[in-house]
Amino acid sequence: MSESSRMPDLSVDLAGLRLKNPLIAASGVFGYGEEYAKVADIGAFGAVTVKGTTLHPRAGNPPPRVCETPAGMLNSIGLENPGAEVVAREKVPWLAKFGVPIIVNISGDTYDEFSALGATFEGVSGVDALEVNVSCPNVQAGGMAFGMDPRSCYRATRAVRREWKGPLIVKLSPNAPDIVSIARAAVEGGASALSLINTLIGVVIDLKTRRPVLGNVTGGLCGPAVKPVAVRCVYQVSQAVDVPVIGIGGVTGYRDVLEFMMAGACTVAMGSGLLVDPTAPARIMEDLRRYCAEEGLANPQELVGSAWK
Amino acid sequence: MSESSRMPDLSVDLAGLRLKNPLIAASGVFGYGEEYAKVADIGAFGAVTVKGTTLHPRAGNPPPRVCETPAGMLNSIGLENPGAEVVAREKVPWLAKFGVPIIVNISGDTYDEFSALGATFEGVSGVDALEVNVSCPNVQAGGMAFGMDPRSCYRATRAVRREWKGPLIVKLSPNAPDIVSIARAAVEGGASALSLINTLIGVVIDLKTRRPVLGNVTGGLCGPAVKPVAVRCVYQVSQAVDVPVIGIGGVTGYRDVLEFMMAGACTVAMGSGLLVDPTAPARIMEDLRRYCAEEGLANPQELVGSAWK
């Protein structure tokens, strides 16, 4: 099963993309890489996901946009982004210099917008995969709505799939009543991988003002607090579909990476943990490699799904 | 609006029940009071909710049944309880000696079982209210299923309402896609108050065994980690219905009580926080009284719904 004497290999195939390690920067905590490059090494990631991108530029929601919660945080950024054109023309080419596979996270208000987004990025050099966000809780129209019932999820996925030929990831919401049926619909619609999970919906009240803290009232809950929900979603979905699953929710250390892998994820993305510890990825991958060596694993992929296999 | 010179009054009317303060022991962390009485004063609560009770006795799920998570815990007790008959005949009469209003939490696998439970407790002295658990994630049949769509919730509520004449609380699941529509259905079915929330569904993997920690695989996630989700549910539902709302999820101190009240809850129940700090209730109510005095509030009820009013 393994040769403990060799240096463990962390690489993984994600729907045809070759990643040198299974750690991905989640969408929304990495911008388009410019800020991250000033703090830490982009090369530490197996792949990076850029900020949720819409067809047209968005200014985002009124502040406050972030707020701490027990072992987590709320955000209601509201998809602040320069729009798909600028991303395709300026942001991606800059980021591509780092040689790390780039996943563009896209968000639409209508099926037509999803199609247009797929078409905008098709053929753009440097865009290695699209991640369809049918799960954003922080925008009025669309957003999460597409991820709440199987039919809408199927249609949104299909809309992108028709225009975009490369690897297609669909990112699901834990707020859906039955995530397995949504996952199946995404795969039927043409998803080549699934990301689980986006944020839960939360509110925090400011005791001083006696009103919600966030300018947008509700925000997306993430961080270690939600990890058990994310692991449950991965555990359920990875058994039900044949495409690879990206585990997301509360990753702050290599033990969380292992937990998601055992639950059935072949790669893992780090969201809010990166905001707290931007230099963590290199350390986490070192720890993962050491764990594999100690446990006699040639590649952590050997663990994927151990919890249900 | 208030007379800061007077001692603040904490009492509250909950669907016709008079509570001396707004803090309730949540179901499942208080047993039937016997164990609690050995550790702290039952009289500190405004009301107590007993362990989820089924028509027939249940042994519960195989261990491990509990597991820590970041700022929270999972449980899969599986409704271990001696059955409605014993509860009505032995447990309630014993507990009634303490003079604190008693809420009996009931759980059924079928509508008929819900009816039978209503009938069993109708007329039993000491049972001040029933709380219908349409949200338990830890049992195979029934359980949460009744809380996931409006129609089933309406029918389950109705089934109890026909047999039970007193205050009827329905406890909802945050796992439902649209909690407001479920809440409305419960009210239509005859609910005189709503409890929000029961647990989210989570999984934790044991890195040593590489399998789920819990004997039952999935468990209910609760504790401070889920508070933002609970506050959001209370915020949304309390604006949409005319019955009082009991806020539940992550209460460990008076600041949490205030947050739920501002979000729209008129009373608050404490679950896992009580497991960690069984003597907290007296302290929390003291702190709440001091806060009211400092803020010039005659009764914390003045704050209810301040976040949306």
Place this chain on the structure above:
Amino acid sequence: MTGETGAAVDERAQVLSVERGSGRTVRALLSSPQIARSAKPMQFVMVKVRDGADPFLRRPFSLSLIRPDDGLIGITWDVVGRGTEIMALWEPGQEILVLGPLGNGLEIEPVSGQPRRLYLIAGGTGLAPMFPLAEAAKARGWDVSVFYGARSAEFLLDYSVFDGLGCHTQVATDDGSLGRKAFVTDLAAAALAGAAPGDLAVSCGPIPMTRAVKALCSGIGVDLLVSLEERMACGTGLCKGCAVKAAVSEGYYHVCSDGPVFRAQDVDLGGAKP
């Protein structure tokens, strides 16, 4: 012979000292007069390792020292995870919330007439609750034999106290790094074979060890009490989390409120986590 679960208090205990033992073991002495006053051997406490929600739950630890007159209690632990790691960093003078005493514990009756022998069989940190038990038993006239084992020397607690008490102590490690290279049941087997009616065995350690001790004792016909562990949320009987399968009925006992000390024949040790 197992005690009744009595009233517990949540006491703000002061850390007096934190000492590291061999390997990853640590021992803390706490000033906790109320708990010290009412605690019985084999009872435990629930410790809030630090303020705040991380870690969220308290951690259960057996009392490894009970000094009612000085108002002192001791706990002894192995650093196995986040909670025990944070505890190892406690500073003298710090205050810690400790809820206890909890569980039934074990009250040893005084020996009258016929001499009686207590066989204590422990693995790893399972030795911790044996200290107060041995002390009480010696004070009440029992002969006490201790059979103590662990994977290797670094998992052994300091057991020198037993010599001071006049107990017969034998030690084994799986790898032979200290004492005999054997399992603790191998040590105990010969001694237990010579047990007389009225003698008693008590075991505390990992489930596989406890299972082996149970098989040994039931074969020989010695009364055995086992102290069990299970994941706990409350430690006070509130949550029904710490279930252990009953040997005879379909139901469960709860380690914190029915135990941690059980008659070996009452519990199904296959049902507890291995």
Place this chain on the structure above:
Amino acid sequence: MTGETGAAVDERAQVLSVERGSGRTVRALLSSPQIARSAKPMQFVMVKVRDGADPFLRRPFSLSLIRPDDGLIGITWDVVGRGTEIMALWEPGQEILVLGPLGNGLEIEPVSGQPRRLYLIAGGTGLAPMFPLAEAAKARGWDVSVFYGARSAEFLLDYSVFDGLGCHTQVATDDGSLGRKAFVTDLAAAALAGAAPGDLAVSCGPIPMTRAVKALCSGIGVDLLVSLEERMACGTGLCKGCAVKAAVSEGYYHVCSDGPVFRAQDVDLGGAKP
């Protein structure tokens, strides 16, 4: 004149001292050579107050002392919540993760020819970043006037350093418990009226104060830089959380990456939280 956001490091800084000031204010001196070497006045750091997930996010604090040669930085804070409370319990010798230096900061150009005056207007802990700024400005030949206010004496940081630097310092409290019973804008108004071209005002404090200072300076026609605060998750520009409304466009600036120092006319102070 505001600086460029440069590279930041995540440094394991050692706590050298933690001193309590008046009221609930605390000052810590940290050994953090890498940050000390590259930090500019008005920059800030993101501090992990303790290990683990509670509190989860880091906390932003302005550098109140920068000593590149000694490898030292200082931060000064008011205890207002859980994070700052835990920080007040830091022990000398403890290691803390500090990410920085962050934000644009403010580089003061040397005075050549014509004398120039810097007006520093601060409220409460808004004085913290003014210490390194005044020091740098004095070293570069500026005249420096400090106008400092707070609700009452117990919310004032120790401002004696400014006298040592040779700054003109005036103090006001809302309740008159120390200095004049006035708002800080009342103090600054007369002085600002005498400002010459090339003079500069810098303000840091609560939004209502900053808004009043902005109105004052724009009325008189003095250039004003404002240092802003907003709730932050990352402090490094990753999350887009710390939005502040732009005065002219529909969009937002980000306090951590575009600021914290802004030209007063660029930001809509009605948009930030009051």
